[in-house]
Amino acid sequence: MDVFQTFANTSYDFLTIVRGTVAGDTITSTTQAYGVFKLRTGMNSGENAETRQSDATLHIRPTEPFIAANSGNLVGHGIRVEGKDYVIVGQTAGDNFDTGVREHIRVTLNAEDFSDYE
Numbered sequence: 001m002d003v004f005q006t007f008a009n010t011s012y013d014f015l016t017i018v019r020g021t022v023a024g025d026t027i028t029s030t031t032q033a034y035g036v037f038k039l040r041t042g043m044n045s046g047e048n049a050e051t052r053q054s055d056a057t058l059h060i061r062p063t064e065p066f067i068a069a070n071s072g073n074l075v076g077h078g079i080r081v082e083g084k085d086y087v088i089v090g091q092t093a094g095d096n097f098d099t100g101v102r103e104h105i106r107v108t109l110n111a112e113d114f115s116d117y118e
Helices: 065-069
Strands: 010-021 024-039 042-045 050-053 056-060 078-081 084-095 102-112
Touching: 010 065, 024 065, 024 078, 078 102
Parallel strands: none
Antiparallel strands: 010 024, 010 078, 024 056, 042 050, 056 102, 078 084, 084 102
16 A cells, blocks of 8 residues: 555646746646645744744655656645645655655645746
């Protein structure tokens, strides 16, 4: 069993973002896919301060075509899921240590608004 068989899958759109153009950051394409989305909201307590936590994560199948189209680097692109936009700020590989097979790619998401970029 893998993460996609264990947890509920959610529909999402991968947003290919081109940054720093004359028109600003623009969405050049969208690709619909299914993955395991985990929303995290709330407050984190530090030594003497509380900060807002808005990181969410998404487990992506390693066979999605947009991974190869971006040379495996998804950081800086976007995700639209459950009516909200997120920017990918981190990426890790989920490899099976016994077989060495990549089972998923986990991306860390921060809330973003791409509505002005389309």
